[in-house]
Amino acid sequence: MRIPPSLFKYLLGQHILNGYAVALGVLLVGLGVGALQGFDAALAAASGALCVSVGDTPSPLSSKLRILPICWCSAVAASLLTALADGSLALEAAAVTTIGFVAGLQIAWGRWAIPLSILTQLAMVFTLGAPGGKLEFCQSIALGGALYIPIALTLTRLLDASGRRVMLAELIREFATLLRRMADFYRPGADEGAACLKVVEQQASFSDQLQAARSLSVYAANPESGARLIAALAVLLEAFDGMISTMADHAPLRLASAQADIAGRVETLLRQVADDLDALSLDLLIVGRAPTFPDHATALESLAEEIADLDSADPRVLRAARMTRARLAWALNHLARIPAVVAEISEAEKALAGLDLTKFAPPLRVSLAPIRAELRWASPVFRHALRLSAALACGYALIAVAPELRHGNWILLTIAVIMRASYSATTQRRDQRLFGSVVGCGIAGALLWLNSKPLLLFAQLSAVGIAHSFGRVDYRVTSVAASVMALLGLHLLDPGESAPVVSRLIDTVIGAGVAFLFNFMLPNYERHGARALANAFLDRLASYADKVLRWDVAAQDYRLARKALIESFSSLGESSKLARDNPGVGKFWPRYSKLIAQAYFTAAQIVTIRLLIRNRIDELDARDSAALLDDTRAAVLAQLRPSCAQPPPTCAQVSDESDAAAALRLRCAEAAVEAGRLRRLAAELGAA
Template sequence: MNQQTQTGRGWPGLRRAPAHIVNGIVVSIGVGLAHGLFGAFAGRHAAQMAIVGAVCASLADLPNTVDRTWNRVLAAGLLGSICAAMVMLLEPHPFALAAGIAGIAFVGLMAMAWGPRAGPISFAPVLALVFAMGMPPEARSSAAATAGFALGGALLYLAWSAIASTMLQPLYRRRALSEALGATAHLLRARAAMLRGEGSDEIGASALRALVADEAVLAERLQLARDLLFPAPDTARNRGETAMLLHAIDLRDVLLASRLDLDRLGSDAVALALRARVADALGAMADRLDATAHLLGGAPRPQAVPPGEWTPERHFAGIGIPAADPRGRLVPALVERLGHLHEDVVAIDALQRGAEARLPVAREALRAFVAPEGWPIATLREHLAPRSPVMRHAIRTGLALGSAYLLALALPWAAHPQWLVLGVAVVLRGSLDQTLARRRPRLVGTVIGCLLVLGFANLQSPALMTAIFLVATGVAHAFALRRYLITAVAATLMALLQAHLADPAAGFAIAERLADTVLGAALAWGFSFVLPSWERRSLEPAVRRAMQALREYAEWALSIELGANVSQRLARRKAYDALGALGAALQRSAAEPERVRPPVDELSAFLDGGQRLMAHLSAVRLMLARRSAVLENPEAAGALRAARAELARLLTEAGGAQPPLPQYGLADLPLQPPGRDLLPWLQRRLGVAIDEAHEVRGEAHRLLARLAAANPQAKDFAR
């Protein structure tokens, strides 16, 4: 685990490349193998059809475990090959082909019922029909031959993918951990920005939006790292990396708790100084995490604070709080919270340097945190309903693509009708916000790609053109989930070069490509309003899921039972995911028409209240985890049981009239720091958590009441 450890043994040139770049290189090589082998043994046209199967299969080839990669690549390749054959059967009949395109799009998009992991598989049929429609007449043989060559390309790519994925597992695990640490560091800086912007509505609102986005990115990176590291073989290196990931997950929890009581400090010089010290501390820890993340990512260690130089006690020294100021009692608690953060950061750095790893959870138990991989039919059945966002998007996309094909046939430049179909397919997303986010980079990327093709127009070498096509394939794949503008540029190169390689005499048709992209983006925007899935439609069940997740986390966070660590962690992740889903809905709803937007104020208040309640519960959990001796006190055990029962009641029932709640201010802080007497701090934190649960329940009631007023079918929370 030291700095000299090499990742990706056998791939020395890739040791410093990010995982998505390595993955893009793998895709380019795999597609190139399919093209080269089929071209050598079956001819140019067979090679073109083999590329269809290989590219479709490659869509699902992402950094993941070998078994998951194998299953997904095979599914994408099979679907793509079948759809290519269907295009060959239906192409002589334009209206039948339009209906076939709509049906293929509908079936493909219904795969999204299984979640984002099905995204690449759902797009494979659409890409297959686009590529198959681009084949010149002389390359078209029977549907069986088309399916055979495409399937052959897919299977050849599958074999290559399995070999490459097996060899690259160490590199993928290390890069996933590096990105998880980098996202954690970014979240630390976002929280620091909020503290520095306290008192300014404009800066605070901007920092809050950034925090929601950063939380979503962190959740995605942590889950990918779990999926790669937790099932890994039990070696010393994998144990060390797993321990680093567990510290990063706990660090996120401690960071959430670190926000407590800071909103009660006021806005005078003392308050500003305290917030600035906390923000500076978070920034210093983010620098340390970034240093470790860079090293894990293959880069040299950047300049960072040496271990042991920074301590929370020294950081808060000399702040000058008057003795009578009750805020002085909060400083020891802030020191302790930042000390816990610092311990996790230092532990991560030490593990990277080679310290012995000790896992707090049995390795076998960690598999419960790996995302499910099955494809149960019951999940699909749940979305076979008119109100399902998945089914509505599938119908919307099918209508859009079928209409785009018929429109393309009527246009004066109908040489490549598949381009208009593709232009709609890549822009039209499940929500208006996502569609608008795709529209501009697609337009700009197409213009840049066309300019690049103009530069290649004088090249007379088919081999060089093929090499550029393969590189563009890898680049488009590598940046699809990172920077879509780069993917749009590469995809334009792919489309123009594929058409040119299939039929060199037809030229590059750059003007047609530009026109189809503009028209496709307009059609995608227009069809976003056909059977729309506005965010407010799905909020009522999402709020109920969030309340249930908070209730379950409260039950386990306040548990005094031994051996509850795994259950606590599972409940914590479920609560994070539930609140994250609401945060994502809030972000997406900003692009929706004002008349259909959800009640933003009530949703924001509920989301913030849920985050605060999570912070209180995490603070209690940390108290118990680090000082379990307090549980030997009957008074502490009784307070925990009472708070657990009260939180279960509050987070189950609907809102309504409640008795006046006690107000916990800074003047009520215990006189002794938590290091000397933890019980008063525990009792206070439990009381504040109960107050927060009252607020959360009330916010849920107000939010659901607003939703019910706008949508009579919304159910009462208590039901």
């Protein structure tokens, strides 16, 4: 039975493998300490392991060797500061506020540090709520965290090869989803702008998986296995270029408006290819099965026959049809290479010829410089740190003045996991947290009613794995599992006391309310950073064009420029997802959405030039083409960089692209025109 694509990310993926490796690590720490010091000591040590495990996300062993000790130091420091303040409301309040501020600043280190920020606050909350002596609990936190690190590193080493295959399979599924989003362009009456936004947002997910896959493959313990998988990434990105190129000339919109059913055929083909990629990803996950990708030559031939019969008065429709078919053939040819490069090192070496892989996944570096750079009033990170510390201080004040909030540390935990650096992200987390707490408390209540200790222990361990697995996939699932994990943990720690299921719900509502209110303190609306993101994208696109619009560019330089552009697109995609929910978007959102769509079409036009040269290089005169590319590069950069003022050339219509030189001239002119449109939209966004 075929698994629906929407369920793939829940049932199969690196996050599942990572989540249950974390659960196993926490279990081993608990069992080891419990065998020597008893059940209570085991639970306390497991809390320390759990804190450090929050930072144990899918990454290569070389990165974890640096990340996990930092996580341990941060957790122990937060726990120790909280323990030393025990007994004084004023000192505890100061500790909570300080830890919140430091945790907020930690995200200056980048995406990898978001779990670090959360675990810092988690260690504080655990210590505040610990029964008995706080310093003894801090020692348990330190012991459990220290024991977890070598276990986690060992499991990472053991799962190295399988983890990379799972990550590659997940990346291929993300690409399949991208193809389904692109297929939406070809529906009659499709809203081009809305469809483009969905593509860009999906590309953000693809980019995240791509970077994780690069890191795991480049720093693989087995170089040969890593080379095969990074080669698969290289081939997949060539197919990605081909698919982006199909957007040039607004080709999908032209085909969808044509009388012939070419658009319908393209849509069907894209969805079929997406299904085949899902099957390929499943092949990679099944041990012993050889990965395969079917031949689509028949579909391409059928498409070519319909294009040959196309009778259109508009030469742009014919040109769009021919280009689309050629680019689809390019993409499919590269997708068909994936099974070979995964299976054979010789094929992998061909795909990686001339590349320095370490440039694509630089080693992790941690210093105080990024944090010092954010210590300014205008910094969104600095404002987030102030907002987070104030919210935690308010939550602690509520606990201090209301003795009936007996388990009030749950309020602080809710604030810690909800508060994010942006307004919309915090709002989304609030809703997901409320949903998860209600469902999780219901599940925990049912399990406690059954009162089976083996069942409770199994559920507790499963909740640890699920909570860790789905943090970035679906926070609602994580919130449900975390609620179950916390309530069952409290019951196992003190079975004689009834579990505070109802009070946890109340505390969650209070914590979510505090987070919501403080979200308006020095708010960081995504639209405020849109201009900076747009300018950064223009700069990345200019750098990309500077590499592409040359007759002879090194593969390494091109791929590094493409990597930077994809990451910049990812930032635009994430921003668009959040910015539309900002209050008072007014005239901003229509302009921002138009800019994002135009950015995609401009990039597609530039990619098309590269593919045209690669496919038809034998038909082009090297000297004339190099001169044309030099002029085009100057014209495009003039539009993308405000310091330049050269106007774009006029597009001459070419009805027949059988002449490669004429086709190149047309593509070059259109690239400059699209770049000019993008510049105007960026200026309009700034005015808004």
